[in-house]
Amino acid sequence: MASARVDLDGNPIKPLTICMIGAGGFIGSHLCEKLMAETQHKVLAVDVYSDKIKHLFEPSSLPWADRIQFHRLNIKNDSRLEGLIRMADLIINLAAICTPADYNTRPLDTIYSNFIDALPIIKYCSENGKRLIHFSTCEVYGKTIGCFLPKDSPLRQDPAYYVLSEDSSPCIFGPIEKQRWSYACAKQLVERLIYAEGAENGLEFTIVRPFNWIGPRMDFIPGIDGPSEGVPRVLACFSNNLLRREPLKLVDGGESQRTFVYIKDAIEAVHLMIENPSRANGQIFNVGNPNNEVTVRQLAEMMTQVYSKVSGEPPLDAPTIDISSKEFYGEGYDDSDKRIPDMTIINRQLGSVLLLEPKDITVGLARVDSYLPTPDVRRSCKEGYLK
Numbered sequence: 178m179a180s181a182r183v184d185l186d187g188n189p190i191k192p193l194t195i196c197m198i199g200a201g202g203f204i205g206s207h208l209c210e211k212l213m214a215e216t217q218h219k220v221l222a223v224d225v226y227s228d229k230i231k232h233l234f235e236p237s238s239l240p241w242a243d244r245i246q247f248h249r250l251n252i253k254n255d256s257r258l259e260g261l262i263r264m265a266d267l268i269i270n271l272a273a274i275c276t277p278a279d280y281n282t283r284p285l286d287t288i289y290s291n292f293i294d295a296l297p298i299i300k301y302c303s304e305n306g307k308r309l310i311h312f313s314t315c316e317v318y319g320k321t322i323g324c325f326l327p328k329d330s331p332l333r334q335d336p337a338y339y340v341l342s343e344d345s346s347p348c349i350f351g352p353i354e355k356q357r358w359s360y361a362c363a364k365q366l367v368e369r370l371i372y373a374e375g376a377e378n379g380l381e382f383t384i385v386r387p388f389n390w391i392g393p394r395m396d397f398i399p400g401i402d403g404p405s406e407g408v409p410r411v412l413a414c415f416s417n418n419l420l421r422r423e424p425l426k427l428v429d430g431g432e433s434q435r436t437f438v439y440i441k442d443a444i445e446a447v448h449l450m451i452e453n454p455s456r457a458n459g460q461i462f463n464v465g466n467p468n469n470e471v472t473v474r475q476l477a478e479m480m481t482q483v484y485s486k487v488s489g490e491p492p493l494d495a496p497t498i499d500i501s502s503k504e505f506y507g508e509g510y511d512d513s514d515k516r517i518p519d520m521t522i523i524n525r526q527l528g529s530v531l532l533l534e535p536k537d538i539t540v541g542l543a544r545v546d547s548y549l550p551t552p553d554v555r556r557s558c559k560e561g562y563l564k
């Protein structure tokens with residue numbers, strides 16, 4: 178029975194009303210699913226889109242129907258937001274523009290979305306004494322110190338030069354003309370503001386820095402369930418290339434490294450934050466899998482193999498192609514070279530076991546298959562939606 182559930186300190190968990198802003202996106206949809214299926218919490222889901230969570234409130238006969246409400250509103254200009262925040266015990270803010278192709282091409286929208294639009298939420302939480310879990314990003318770390326060392330320096334192998342720690346790593350961004358960093362910089366300033374609200378006005382907050390969470394419903398396949406000209410994050414870009422039987426495009430040779438984590442593992446960590454406020458408040462948490470690192474080139478090779486198995490189509494003779502970042506993203510793009518999260522703080526506070534077990538890369542990334550287009554999407558491609 179969900180009502181008998183206890184927190185990490187053995188105290189019974191009381192049902193909460195959670196105002197989840199950006200609930201209709203990738204992370205929000207998985208978090209809503211988890212909260213409906215495994216808890217008694219109520220969700221006021223706020224977003225401009227509902228496609229990814231519709232299955233949770235239609236039909237109305239679903240067992241949790243009275244625990245989820247969808248509120249279609251744009252937080253930029255809707256006075257209902259404050260009322261919804263007042264009705265909740267906890268506010269989770271996921272709303273953002275967060276696809277790298279937008280950072281250098283729509284820097285104003287990026288800064289407004291990630292900084293300006295978050296301000297009223299923080300203000301209402303602070304003024305009304307509401308707890309806030311705010312989604313930031315691993316990108317606030319920017320580049321590693323190690324990437325500035327000579328290519329052959331042995332120090333590049335020393336974790337002190339690349340592991341990213343919440344309380345000691347610097348945030349290293351490129352120059353202003355590299356507009357890629359508009360997102361990271363906006364997120365960083367919001368983190369500082371929330372931290373300051375905590376220090377000066379007693380705001381109860383938790384900041385989450387996701388490290389490349391992946392899984393179903395992430396972004397969109399251009400021309401299928403999103404704009405044909407859009408450029409989503411790498412998993413969706415590669416899936417799109419595979420569907421169209423095009424070579425996967427490796428930006429600047431695909432040498433950048435990322436640690437990927439499966440969405441359902443990461444959601445476990447968020448669930449613990451929600452239900453253990455005394456351990457999570459006042460904390461900034463990295464959430465990722467340090468043992469699951471690949472280069473973008475390796476990711477492309479792995480997805481090519483997985484897709485071939487799923488679709489029964491043999492890989493192309495030349496499955497990848499190199500492309501410059503200028504050609505792919507345009508002027509002002511720049512990249513994070515390597516992202517390995519230090520998981521000491523989350524481990525100490527929440528003991529998020531699932532994320533910390535050393536996983537063989539192939540085991541962790543085998544789950545990329547859960548992202549790849551479903552039979553339905555593949556069928557619609559064959560029926561001619563893709564040119």
Ligand code: NAD
Nearest residue numbers: 199201202203204225251252272273275312314387389390
């Ligand atoms: P997403 O784009 O799938 O979800 C964001 C949601 O916010 C969308 O459904 C969008 O419609 C909504 N939204 C944006 N602006 C809005 C507005 N003005 N009014 C109402 N709704 C609005 O992104 P996601 O991957 O679910 O990411 C959620 C959060 O986590 C973001 O803050 C992002 O920066 C952060 N993050 C995610 C990852 C990751 O690995 N997925 C990595 C780093 C940071």
Ligand code: UDP
Nearest residue numbers: 277410411412414426427428431433473512
């Ligand atoms: N990338 C790539 N080909 C693509 C899309 C992305 O090589 O079709 C690279 C991108 O340059 C970056 C990495 O993949 O080095 C991850 O990009 P993503 O958009 O997922 O976001 P990021 O991890 O940079 O926030």
